[in-house]
Amino acid sequence: MVLLVQKYGGGSLTDLSKLETVAKKVKCHVDSGYRIVLVLSALQGETDRLIGLVNLLTPSCPQREYDALLATGEQAAACLMVMALSRLGVRAQTLNAWQAGIYGDGVHSRASIHRIDASRIQTCIDAEVIPVITGFQAVGDDLSVTTLGRGGSDTTAVALAAALGADECQVYVDVPGIFTADPKVDASARLIHRVPIAQMLAYANLGAKVMQKRAVACAAKYRVPLRICPTFIEGPGTVMEYENDHVIEKTLATAVAHANQQVVMQLSGLRSLQSDVTDLYELIGSYGCDIEHTLRQSHDDYHLDCVMSGDDHQLLKSQFERWLACRTHVQCRTTQNLARVSVIGFSMVKDIAMTREVVNCCRRANIQVRYLFATDNAISIIIDQAYVELGVRSLHQHFSLDKQQAVTTAHAELIPA
Structure with missing residues (x-):
């Protein structure tokens, strides 16, 4: 029998009515003979509500209790789903992180999954009981609950699919699939319909909100069959491809991604790789933040340029200030209220004309390019936040992504979406 790991959350779980709709969808798959493992995130808005309660109570709280509180959102959603399935005559059982054997590195708010003991999940599957697993969380060696960061339920689902050898991991969303740009902007x-996993990884890394980038990286590492599925309409969604059919010589733009509220931090005057740079890396690593950076030497000093999200900057701000206070020789310049817009494609640095086209497009739209980064998969620009939507629309139109035919192959209907 085909084993599917299905993840629901966000816009798919806005209220009890939609939760019941999801339960009926799961029942249809069970009745069709599929074995199902469910991963749920909290009902939409619940995590933000819990964070709001914390902010009302205290500006600083113990991180262990903070994670334990946020994890209750997924627990509530999982329990409600089991109740809805039971009402439909479907046997199901909730499993939280320690019951499901999901173990992490113990870093609060940004934990990474280190290993999964799937024996209890497999017992449920063998007994024809649907395991309904709380996403977004893992347990440390001391069995304290840690959370995986925003979108962490995606990572939970992909990691479980890899551990169980699932036939497909299906991430259900409230949109038809992956688009060439955010349809709310353009x-x-x-x-x-089909996208190479390397392109999807670039898309997620550069701001696409449909799926957490760590989840895509996990899928790529373990070659997990992965599909982005629409919850409330019929459709095949978007399937990740692992073949190399699309590795071509011709430079080709395929999509535009964007990330809001970016922060650029530039450090100069770093004198020692050991006492300055390495210590800073250890500081960042201890908080589990994703920060893109470049390091270069200038005469006897080093310069470090970092790009990070506004959330990561807030998390690290006080630590950065303490680190800088001990190093009066280091100068720091921070620029906020920025956005990143990226043109994603194939062989993007093979033809320098592609970079020229991006710059010229922004010039015609009167958009100032503050920084530009070019890799084989993408050309990214950092611009003022106020111009992000104009930038996305201008680049999407300039490269004719609204007209260009998607690279597709015949779609197999073996597994339901």
């Missing part, structure tokens, strides 16, 4: 964006 209405001409097209749905992409």
Whole structure:
């Protein structure tokens, strides 16, 4: 029998009515003979509500209790789902992180999954009981609950699919799939039915909100069959491809991604790789933050440029200030209220004309490019936050992504979406 790991959350779980709709969808898959493992995130808005309660109570709280509180959102959603399935005559059972054997590195708010003991999950599957697993969380060696960061339920689902050897991991969302741009920003964006995993990884890393980038990286590492599925409409969604059919010589733009509220931090005057740079890396690593950076030497000093999200900057701000206070020789310049817009594609640095086209497009739209980064998969620009939507629309139109035919192959209907 085909084993599917299905993840629901966000816009798919806005209220009890939608939760019941999801339960009926799961029942249809069970009745069709599929074995199902469910991963749930909290009902939409619940995590933000819990964070709001914390902010009302105290500006600083113990991170262990903070994670334990946020994890209750997923626990509530999982329990409600089991009740809804039971009402439909489907046997199901909730499993939280320690019951499901999901163990992490113990870093609060940004934990990484280190290992999974799937024996209890497999017992449920063998007994024809649907395991309904709380996403977004893992347990440390001391069995304290830790959370995986925003979108962490995606990572839970992909990691479980890898551990169980699932036939497919299906991440259900409230949109038809992956688009060439955010359709809320550019209405001409097209749905992409099949996308190479390397392109999806670039898309997620550069701001696409459909799936957490760590989840895509996990899928790529373990070659997990992965599909982004629409919850409330019929459709195949977007399937990740692992073949190399699309590794071509021709430079080709395929999509535009964007990330809001970015922060650029530039450090100069770093004198020692050991006492300055390495210590800073250890500081960042201890908080589990994702920070893109470049390090270069200038005469006897080093310069470090960092790009990070506003959330990561807030998390690290006080630690950075303490680190800088001990190093009066280091100068720091921080620029906020920025956004990143990226043109994603193939062989993007093979033809320097592609970079020129991005710069010229922004110039015609009167958008100032503050920073530019080019890799084989993407050309990214950092611009003022106020111009992000104009930037996305201009680049999407300039590269004719609203007209370009998507790279697709015949779609197999073996597994339901």
